[in-house]
Amino acid sequence: MAACAARRALAVGSRWWSRSLTGARWPRPLCAEAGTGAFSPAASTTTRRHLSSRNRPEGKVLETVGVFEVPKQNGKYETGQLFLHSIFGYRGVVLFPWQARLYDRDVASAAPEKAENPAGHGSKEVKGKTHTYYQVLIDARDCPHISQRSQTEAVTFLANHDDSRALYAIPGLDYVSHEDILPYTSTDQVPIQHELFERFLLYDQTKAPPFVARGTLRAWQEKNHPWLELSDVHRETTENIRVTVIPFYMGMREAQNSHVYWWRYCIRLENLDSDVVQLRERHWRIFSLSGTLETVRGRGVVGREPVLSKEQPAFQYSSHVSLQASSGHMWGTFRFERPDGSHFDVRIPPFSLESNKDEKTPPSGLHW
DSSP: OOOOOSSOOOOTTOOHHHHHSTTOOSSOEEEEETTTTEEEEOOSOSSOOOOOOTTSOTTOOOEEEEEEOOOOSSSOOOTTOEEEETTTOOEEEEEEEEEEEEEEGGGSOOOOOOOOBTTBSSOOOOOOEEEEEEEEEEOTTTGGGOTTBSSTTEEEEEOSSSOTTOEEEEETEEEEEGGGEEEEEOSOSSOSOOTTHHHHEEEOTTSSSSEEEOHHHHHHHHHHHHHHOOOEEEEEEETTEEEEEEEEEEEEEEETTEEEEEEEEEEEEEEOSSSOEEEEEEEEEEEETTSOEEEEEEESBTTBOOEEOSSSOEEEEEEEEEESSSEEEEEEEEEEEOTTSOEEEEEEEEEEEEOOTTOOSOOOSOOO
């Protein structure tokens, strides 16, 4: 067993990795404590040291699970690449990349804001740039420890039967941005515990990384492409709180002699400052091409009012929306509270809800 430094392991949801590994010498051993979701890079010393962490049961030490590689500044990670998520701390493996368009309002040209319109709130023109995301599998051992996520374990899809609101889920599936990938290697032939790992990937020690796509993965990707595809990402920062939105079209169902179109959207909230803040309220405006404008207000998100701090700077969740039109827009604000009781509103970047005009058949479970 490789020795590990007597320093705090990764707290799930923290940015400890990005702070500690910047400028580090590579490769570095990656250590994990079984059953805790805690990780740490190993030190160069040969003496075993106990991990100092408030999340660690007494008497346990870290065990080596792999060796860090240099993160890629350019190019893409290949199918089979093992990684640690730099924000949420889970182990995973890359299935395949997506080339998305990132609309970052923080770098948009400083243009005069327009009056509110159905496309968004006082919108300024934003040009998208290509950005790489990855479809990944999450190690099932780490899911229980990702406290700053909601519905982390699955991506939802429409079920194929008469209930137009029914959903099914593929457990342990996620979308990860290129900069969130901390790559590592492992000598374990099955380093990720997930029911689809060996069904999708084949161990080949002659390859780098040594896990190659099986035909089942390629077939699954092709058949489910319309419902998995990540195409647009929207981002905006207000008072050091960055909001990232990724919408997904889920399909259309018929209900009461009308068409109902469904979308899933994933939202990440990140505190870029050291001050502690708490999400208290959400305020959405949803515009449909049919001409309707709906306002939704409520406490928190998905039943939670997450606290964003230096130790736990990010929170991510998914939700769903349906329209009786093939397209629309959403935008709004999140209200946060400071420790002194004062409040401030954080803008949610406006984003489009677009359907696939050429869709043939809706998803009907896990296609192979």
